[in-house]
Amino acid sequence: MNMQPLPTVEELLWSWPAVCKAAKDEWAKDFALSIAKQSRHKNWTPSTKQHALMMRMVNEVYRHRGDFDGRDDFPLIED
Template sequence: MMHASFTSTERCIEELLFHMPTVANGATNDWAKGFAKSIVKQSKRRGWRPTPKQIAMMRRLVSDLFAYGDDDLSLIE
């Protein structure tokens, strides 16, 4: 549940969590897939917050998700 009083850090975590299922489905190695699935599962626990190390790895995985986009994408002019 989103609250208007979220801090920028909390908002960042929510955005990272939003992308974790996509990371899990598109992961190219078992470790990344397992990590993302684990984060999704843990995030459903009441009061759970990722550790700083988990946040750093989530950022890296989400960054990788967008770094390797579709090269055949054509823009509409």
């Protein structure tokens, strides 16, 4: 069983601008913008449900972008 720690809020917010841009339906856009606004408040932390949704949305962005998912992500420098 893989027991990796949950991403921190700071880690999720690092990717949040990409999530805001990638949100397709109205609900996702509203949620993403709401989190972006709330996160600017001092000592803000998401609820458990918000944190779970944030993780899903960040994961979805990277799943579709395909970042770092193959051997060809970084060209090899050969002598």
